[in-house]
Amino acid sequence: MKYSEGPERRARIFFAISALALVLAFALFSYKPSEIFSEVYCERIDVSGLHCRFSCEILPKSPGQLARMTAIHSSWSAVFAEEARLPAKIEIDLPKREYNYTLFVNTFDSKGRVGYGKPIHILEC
Amino acid sequence: MILQIANAAIALISLLIFLRGWGRSLSFEERAVIFPGAFAVSITLVSSTLSIFGVPFGISFLSAMLAFLSAMLAGVFARLPQRRPKSAPSSLQSAVIFSLSLLAFLILFAKFNFAPIGTDSTRFAYLAEIFGQEDSFLTDLSPYEDVRSFFYFPLPMVFPAYLRHLGIPPLDGISLASILLGALSSVAFLMFAREIFPNDRKAPFLSAAAYVLFFNIPLTYFAGRGVLAYSISWFFFLLGAVPVARLARGNAGNGAGRDFPDVLFLLVGISGMLLSHWYLLAGFSILSLSFLAFHGGRGSWKPVALAYSVSLALAAPFFSALLLSSGNPVPVERVSEWKYGEYYFEQAGIPERIARGTVSDPEIGAISGGYSAAYVLALALALAYSLSGRFPKGLAFFLLIAIFLSILLSSSITHRRTVDYLRLTYPLGIGLALSSALGRKGRLSGAVALGAVAILSLSAFSTPWILAKIPGIDPMNFDPVAPGEKEAFSFIREKTPKSSVFLIDGPGMGCVGGQAGSHGERIFPATGRRVFLFTNYCWANYDKAEFFRKIDIYRRISINPDDPSARSELISSGATHIYLGPSSLGLDRGLLSESLNYKKIFSSGGAEIFEIL
Numbered sequence: 211m212k213y214s215e216g217p218e219r220r221a222r223i224f225f226a227i228s229a230l231a232l233v234l235a236f237a238l239f240s241y242k243p244s245e246i247f248s249e250v251y252c253e254r255i256d257v258s259g260l261h262c263r264f265s266c267e268i269l270p271k272s273p274g275q276l277a278r279m280t281a282i283h284s285s286w287s288a289v290f291a292e293e294a295r296l297p298a299k300i301e302i303d304l305p306k307r308e309y310n311y312t313l314f315v316n317t318f319d320s321k322g323r324v325g326y327g328k329p330i331h332i333l334e335c
Numbered sequence: 336m337i338l339q340i341a342n343a344a345i346a347l348i349s350l351l352i353f354l355r356g357w358g359r360s361l362s363f364e365e366r367a368v369i370f371p372g373a374f375a376v377s378i379t380l381v382s383s384t385l386s387i388f389g390v391p392f393g394i395s396f397l398s399a400m401l402a403f404l405s406a407m408l409a410g411v412f413a414r415l416p417q418r419r420p421k422s423a424p425s426s427l428q429s430a431v432i433f434s435l436s437l438l439a440f441l442i443l444f445a446k447f448n449f450a451p452i453g454t455d456s457t458r459f460a461y462l463a464e465i466f467g468q469e470d471s472f473l474t475d476l477s478p479y480e481d482v483r484s485f486f487y488f489p490l491p492m493v494f495p496a497y498l499r500h501l502g503i504p505p506l507d508g509i510s511l512a513s514i515l516l517g518a519l520s521s522v523a524f525l526m527f528a529r530e531i532f533p534n535d536r537k538a539p540f541l542s543a544a545a546y547v548l549f550f551n552i553p554l555t556y557f558a559g560r561g562v563l564a565y566s567i568s569w570f571f572f573l574l575g576a577v578p579v580a581r582l583a584r585g586n587a588g589n590g591a592g593r594d595f596p597d598v599l600f601l602l603v604g605i606s607g608m609l610l611s612h613w614y615l616l617a618g619f620s621i622l623s624l625s626f627l628a629f630h631g632g633r634g635s636w637k638p639v640a641l642a643y644s645v646s647l648a649l650a651a652p653f654f655s656a657l658l659l660s661s662g663n664p665v666p667v668e669r670v671s672e673w674k675y676g677e678y679y680f681e682q683a684g685i686p687e688r689i690a691r692g693t694v695s696d697p698e699i700g701a702i703s704g705g706y707s708a709a710y711v712l713a714l715a716l717a718l719a720y721s722l723s724g725r726f727p728k729g730l731a732f733f734l735l736i737a738i739f740l741s742i743l744l745s746s747s748i749t750h751r752r753t754v755d756y757l758r759l760t761y762p763l764g765i766g767l768a769l770s771s772a773l774g775r776k777g778r779l780s781g782a783v784a785l786g787a788v789a790i791l792s793l794s795a796f797s798t799p800w801i802l803a804k805i806p807g808i809d810p811m812n813f814d815p816v817a818p819g820e821k822e823a824f825s826f827i828r829e830k831t832p833k834s835s836v837f838l839i840d841g842p843g844m845g846c847v848g849g850q851a852g853s854h855g856e857r858i859f860p861a862t863g864r865r866v867f868l869f870t871n872y873c874w875a876n877y878d879k880a881e882f883f884r885k886i887d888i889y890r891r892i893s894i895n896p897d898d899p900s901a902r903s904e905l906i907s908s909g910a911t912h913i914y915l916g917p918s919s920l921g922l923d924r925g926l927l928s929e930s931l932n933y934k935k936i937f938s939s940g941g942a943e944i945f946e947i948l
C-alpha cells in the first residue's frame with residue numbers, strides 16, 4: 211500500500227501555521243535576560259560536633275525583591291527553607307554531616323518575574 | 336464492600352462483552368491495547384468529574400463502571416462491521432514483542448522490589464490514599480498535607496484510587512499499571528511501525544524489537560527524570576499514533592462503521608494524554624498535522640478533528656472545576672523553584688540545544704559519550720531515510736519540525752521532555768536498516784544500524800544497560816527499595832496505633848521532586864499512618880507558614896534530637912514516631928539511638944523507626 215500524496219496547498223498552510231506556532235512558542239519559552247537576579251555571599255562562621263553555622267548576604271539587583279532560600283541535603287529534600295526581602299543577611303544553622311549542603315536562592319518580584327543568575331551555592335559543612 | 340464487588344463484577348462483564356462481542360471486529364493487537372486504555376480513560380474521566388462535583392468516590396466509580404459497561408453494550412448493538420485486513424499481520428510478532436517488553440519491565444520492577452518507579456510516583460500513591468480515605472477527590476489536602484490546592488492531571492492519581500477501591504494498595508496499583516501499560520505500549524509501537532512500513536513484514540518487527548530493547552524503558556521511565564505521568568502518556572501517544580498513520584494512508588472517508596476503530600483509538604489516545612500528561616499532546620499534534628498535511632486523503636481530517644473535539648469536551652468539566660477550586664495553581668515561588676534546575680541549560684547555544692534534543696541521555700539531557708554516539712547513528716539513519724523517501728513524507732516532516740523545536744525547548748530541563756517524542760523515529764530507522772540489510776539491499780545502512788545497536792547495548796541508558804546496572808545508577812533519583820522498607824511498613828501496620836504520625840527523614844522542598852530522600856512518604860499509602868511533613872508538589876498552593884514551621888522543627892531535631900523546644904514543638908504538632916530510610920540525610924541515627932527521649936522500635940535493612948517518648 212502506498213501513501214497518497216496530499217494537496218500541496220494544505221502542506222503550505224501547515225508550514226505557515228507551524229511557523230506561527232514556533233514564533234509563539236519562542237515568545238513564551240525563550241530565555242529573557244532579567245534584572246532581578248541576586249548575588250549571594252556565604253561564609254562558615256561556626257562549627258561544632260553538632261552543627262555548622264553560615265552567614266549569608268544576599269544582594270539584589272533591585273531592592274525590594276523577594277528571595278526564597280532552600281538548603282537541601284539530597285535531591286529535592288530540604289533541611290532549611292526561608293523567605294526574605296532583599297537585601298538580607300541571614301544565619302543558617304545546619305546539622306554537621308559528612309557531606310556538603312546545596313543552597314538554592316531563587317529571587318522573584320511581585321509581578322512573578324523570576325530572577326536569573328547563579329542560584330546554587332555549596333555550603334561546606 | 337458491595338460497591339467493590341459490583342465494580343469488579345461489572346469490569347469482568349465488560350471485558351467478556353468486549354472479547355465475545357464487538358471486540359471481535361478488531362485485530363488481536365487492537366483488542367490488547369484498546370481495552371485497558373479505554374478502561375483507564377473511562378474510569379478516570381467519569382469518576383474524577385463526578386467526584387470533583389461532590390459525588391463520593393464509591394458512587395463515582397460505580398457510575399464510571401456502568402458508563403463503561405453501557406459503552407461496551409452499545410458497541411454490540413451497533414453491529415460494527417468486520418474491518419480486519421485480509422492478510423492479518425502475524426499475532427506471533429505481537430506476542431513476542433509483548434513478552435519481551437513484559438519481561439524487561441518485570442526485571443526492572445523486580446530490581447525495585449516492585450515498588451513504583453518514577454520520581455513522582457509515590458506522590459500519586461499519596462494522593463490516591465487521601466482520596467480513598469476521604470472517599471472524594473480533594474484539592475485541599477489538609478490535614479494529610481500542607482497543600483491547600485493544586486492542579487494536576489487526574490489519571491495517575493485517580494486510577495490508583497480506583498484500584499485501591501478494589502482492594503489493591505495504591506503503591507502496588509501504580510506498579511501493576513506501569514508494568515502493563517509499559518509492555519502494551521510496545522505492542523502499540525509495533526502497530527504504528529506496521530502502518531509506517533505497510534509492505535514490509537520484517538521492518539516493523541525489527542523496529543519494535545529495537546524500541547523494546549533500547550527506547551521504551553529509557554524514554555518512559557527515565558526521560559525527564561522519570562516522571563510517572565509522562566510515561567503513562569507515552570502509551571496513549573502511541574495509541575493515537577496508530578490511526579494517524581493509518582488514516583493518512585487514505586483509508587478514511589469510507590463510512591462511519593469503517594472509521595469507528597480509528598476514531599476510538601484517537602479518542603482514547605488523545606483523552607489519555609489529556610488525563611495523564613499534556614507535554615506529549617504537543618508532539619502528537621505535530622505528528623497528526625504532519626501526516627495529514629502530506630498524506631491526508633479525502634475526509635481523513637474528520638476523525639482526528641472529531642476525536643480532538645470530543646476529548647476536549649469530555650475533559651473540560653473536570654479541568655474547569657479543578658482550576659476554579661485551585662485558585663492560582665502556579666504561584667510565583669513555584670516558577671522560581673523550577674528555575675533552579677534550568678540555570679545550566681539556559682546558557683546553551685543553538686547547536687548544543689539541538690544536540691540535547693536529539694542525542695542527549697533521556698534523564699537529564701546530558702550529552703554523554705557512547706550513548707550519544709548511538710543516538711547520532713540512529714538519527715543519521717532516520718534523517719537518511721527521510722531524505723531518500725523511504726520514510727513517509729509526513730514522518731520525515733515530523734522529525735524535522737521536532738528537531739527545529741528542540742532549539743526552543745531543550746534549553747530547559749523541564750521542557751526538554753517535549754521533544755523526546757522525536758526519538759520514536761530512531762527505532763524505525765534502525766528496524767528499516769536491519770530489514771534492508773537482511774534483504775541484501777542496504778549493507779551500509781545495516782552496518783550503521785548494527786553499530787547503533789552495539790553501542791546502545793553497551794552504553795548508558797539502553798534497556799539492557801539499565802537492567803544490568805540498577806540499582807547502581809543515580810541513586811538519588813531512582814532509589815531502589817531497601818530490603819528493610821517493606822518490612823518496616825509491615826511493622827508499622829501491625830505494631831503502631833492508627834493515629835501515629837511519622838516525622839520522615841528528607842521531607843520535600845516544596846516543588847521540583849516528588850519523593851522524600853528516605854521514601855518515608857510511602858508510609859502513608861502503605862499503612863494509612865500520617866506523615867508529619869511531606870510537601871513536594873509543584874503546581875500547588877501550599878501553606879508556606881506551616882511548611883517553614885515544620886521544616887524548622889526538622890532542622891533543629893536533625894542538629895540535636897534532645898533540643899527541648901524543638902522536641903516540644905514536634906510533640907505538640909502531633910508527631911509520635913520518626914522514620915529513617917537507608918540513606919543518611921538530615922536526622923542522625925547515632926544521636927537518636929543514644930538519646931533517652933527516643934526508643935528504637937525497629938531496625939532492619941537500613942530502615943529505622945523511633946518512638947518519641
